[in-house]
Amino acid sequence: MLSTIGKGLNERIKMIRIKMGMTMEEFGKLVLDANKSVVSKWEKGLTVPNNERLLRIAELGNISTEYLLSGNPFSELTREEVAAYEVAETKWQKKHWNIKQYQEKIHVRLEDFLTDSRRNFYISDHKLTNEDIKMLIALYGGKEKNYPSDEEIEKEYEEIKKKTC
Numbered sequence: 001m002l003s004t005i006g007k008g009l010n011e012r013i014k015m016i017r018i019k020m021g022m023t024m025e026e027f028g029k030l031v032l033d034a035n036k037s038v039v040s041k042w043e044k045g046l047t048v049p050n051n052e053r054l055l056r057i058a059e060l061g062n063i064s065t066e067y068l069l070s071g072n073p074f075s076e077l078t079r080e081e082v083a084a085y086e087v088a089e090t091k092w093q094k095k096h097w098n099i100k101q102y103q104e105k106i107h108v109r110l111e112d113f114l115t116d117s118r119r120n121f122y123i124s125d126h127k128l129t130n131e132d133i134k135m136l137i138a139l140y141g142g143k144e145k146n147y148p149s150d151e152e153i154e155k156e157y158e159e160i161k162k163k164t165c
Helices: 009-019 024-030 036-044 051-061 065-070 079-103 111-115 130-140 150-164
Strands: none
Touching: 009 024, 009 036, 009 051, 009 065, 024 036, 024 051, 051 065, 111 130, 130 150
């Protein structure tokens, strides 16, 4: 059986092969001419590929060997780097979720942004304040509009910001 470091390695190898749409035989040929039975043993967790083959599998899967072995994409990062990544990822998800929610509407009233206190809204990674939203309302006259693209919003926001600052 596999040691702790290789736990889940078999599933990661199998996923790489499946994502590539290959049979065990086809995959084995790409991994330094391993035969089908060798690939089968890797995927069952009975054996572990040697270092050269691990490097080749990671290369084929477009992942690091550390991730292939550990299953942890953060295994080589410091706690501070992981925390910074998580903050950036959360911010990105919130931003894109909010934009997606409003893009799904056919019409948007800018006043909706003021009344939705549960969410934050961003343009160019800038969190919109109520004053920012009021500036946008002044620009659009508070009328319902088809939701413009992200680029159009960012451009108009930057223009308004320049005029008022």
